[in-house]
Amino acid sequence: MNITVTVNGETATHDVEPRLLLVHYLRDVVGLTGTNVGCDTSSCGACTVHVGGESVKSCTMLAVQADGADITTIEGLAQGDVLHPMQRAFRENHGLQCGFCTPGMVMAAVSLLEEHPHPTEAEVREGLEGNLCRCTGYHNIVKAVLAAADAGDSGAAATGSPGVAGRVPASAGAPS
Amino acid sequence: MIPARFDYRRAGSTDEAVGLLTEHGDDAKLLAGGHSLLPLMKLRLAAPAVLIDIGRLSDLSYIREEGDAVVVGALTRHRDIEVSDVLGRHVPLLAHVAGQIGDPQVRHRGTIGGSLAHGDPASDLPAACLALGASITAVGPTGSRTIAADDFFTGFLETALRPDEVLTEVTLPKATGAGWSFQKFNRRAQDWAIVGVAAVRNGTAGVALVNMGSTPLRARAVEEALASGAGDAEAADHAADGLEPPEDLNASAEYRRHLARVLVRRALQEARPST
Numbered sequence: 494m495n496i497t498v499t500v501n502g503e504t505a506t507h508d509v510e511p512r513l514l515l516v517h518y519l520r521d522v523v524g525l526t527g528t529n530v531g532c533d534t535s536s537c538g539a540c541t542v543h544v545g546g547e548s549v550k551s552c553t554m555l556a557v558q559a560d561g562a563d564i565t566t567i568e569g570l571a572q573g574d575v576l577h578p579m580q581r582a583f584r585e586n587h588g589l590q591c592g593f594c595t596p597g598m599v600m601a602a603v604s605l606l607e608e609h610p611h612p613t614e615a616e617v618r619e620g621l622e623g624n625l626c627r628c629t630g631y632h633n634i635v636k637a638v639l640a641a642a643d644a645g646d647s648g649a650a651a652t653g654s655p656g657v658a659g660r661v662p663a664s665a666g667a668p669s
Numbered sequence: 670m671i672p673a674r675f676d677y678r679r680a681g682s683t684d685e686a687v688g689l690l691t692e693h694g695d696d697a698k699l700l701a702g703g704h705s706l707l708p709l710m711k712l713r714l715a716a717p718a719v720l721i722d723i724g725r726l727s728d729l730s731y732i733r734e735e736g737d738a739v740v741v742g743a744l745t746r747h748r749d750i751e752v753s754d755v756l757g758r759h760v761p762l763l764a765h766v767a768g769q770i771g772d773p774q775v776r777h778r779g780t781i782g783g784s785l786a787h788g789d790p791a792s793d794l795p796a797a798c799l800a801l802g803a804s805i806t807a808v809g810p811t812g813s814r815t816i817a818a819d820d821f822f823t824g825f826l827e828t829a830l831r832p833d834e835v836l837t838e839v840t841l842p843k844a845t846g847a848g849w850s851f852q853k854f855n856r857r858a859q860d861w862a863i864v865g866v867a868a869v870r871n872g873t874a875g876v877a878l879v880n881m882g883s884t885p886l887r888a889r890a891v892e893e894a895l896a897s898g899a900g901d902a903e904a905a906d907h908a909a910d911g912l913e914p915p916e917d918l919n920a921s922a923e924y925r926r927h928l929a930r931v932l933v934r935r936a937l938q939e940a941r942p943s944t
Contacts, residue, residue, distance in 0.1 A: 494677060558722065
């Protein structure tokens with residue numbers, strides 16, 4: 494089936510098998526391997542991307558479900574050499590150890606601050622509930638998200654994400 | 670993990686979804702947010718020949734007041750329920766429970782209709798709907814019908830929905846100002862409840878249990894004890910009466926019975942009207 498998606502601002506059309514998972518589409522078809530496959534069971538959050546401006550686990554979504562959607566992956570956050578404020582906060586606060594969970598953590602954190610621009614530490618921990626760090630390096634991850642929030646860098650403006658209203662348009666739902 | 674092959678059909682309307690279900694019968698499954706079905710398909714525990722995607726039926730995503738009730742469209746996402754002002758005012762238990770499901774990513778995709786239609790005894794929303802006395806609307810080839818939540822969950826992952834019906838709406842009686850509580854006990858963040866309890870006290874008490882049997886269920890013995898004048902602690906002692914909770918790596922049946930008694934007591938105390 495043909496799908497057309499916008500990934501990090503670029504529109505792409507591909508013929509995909511209906512059972513192809515979004516994460517495999519992004520990695521193997523579009524060639525963006527920043528999004529990791531961790532647990533493959535919608536637990537660990539390593540595969541978190543934004544669909545219509547909201548964080549989702551791309552291992553638990555079919556590529557055909559994303560037809561017509563605006564998708565942002567970790568590769569889409571930085572503007573050229575300029576890191577996204579959340580990426581900068583992770584770097585400045587050493588919010589990573591092995592780095593495997595980092596793309597998903599950053600994507601989840603950007604989505605969290607869009608919904609909740611000034612979270613408490615407890616709210617950050619709860620808001621990142623869907624992302625597991627196998628190094629257990631949560632301390633600095635939480636610190637980084639709080640620093641990004643303090644800087645007033647919710648990330649909403651930087652990613653240009655349309656938020657809740659930007660979900661897959663109903664008009665894209667014509668029978669195929 | 671890759672799901673088995675299936676034919677993908679996208680429904681443009683509820684009627685079209687019903688038509689596709691009628692055409693494909695038991696071979697077909699509806700796909701909404703996919704957060705119950707896709708994990709099962711990836712594990713090959715489910716392998717429908719036809720997947721009918723209703724995820725784009727945006728006319729089934731709404732929350733609105735209708736007289737003494739709040740009606741919620743089947744495709745309303747958990748996140749939208751969690752942050753709904755209308756639900757927060759009139760059915761706060763539902764909004765709170767939706768905010769306890771999985772994690773933010775899951776709540777961005779999962780839908781109330783999908784959660785109910787899946788009928789998992791370990792899910793949070795079915796118990797909330799039971800405690801609240803919700804009713805469920807389904808549309809089939811001959812029109813729509815309403816099913817009380819009490820009659821909806823018929824077996825393990827089985828519901829009263831017929832193979833050619835689409836769950837379209839959930840009706841929740843307003844419980845404005847009622848006492849309520851949701852107790853979810855788990856070991857790890859984002860996990861399913863080992864045992865959960867949803868309680869509403871609004872003159873009478875509605876108490877429902879998560880993961881205490883093969884279906885989401887009412888704690889009838891607790892409700893009856895309260896109705897006949899028992900105190901909270903005494904009523905809570907009946908939480909596991911007649912129930913056969915599952916045993917798994919997380920808990921033995923006896924541990925679950927114990928948890929149910931403790932959590933029901935806490936729920937009843939928290940939901941006690943503040944008069």
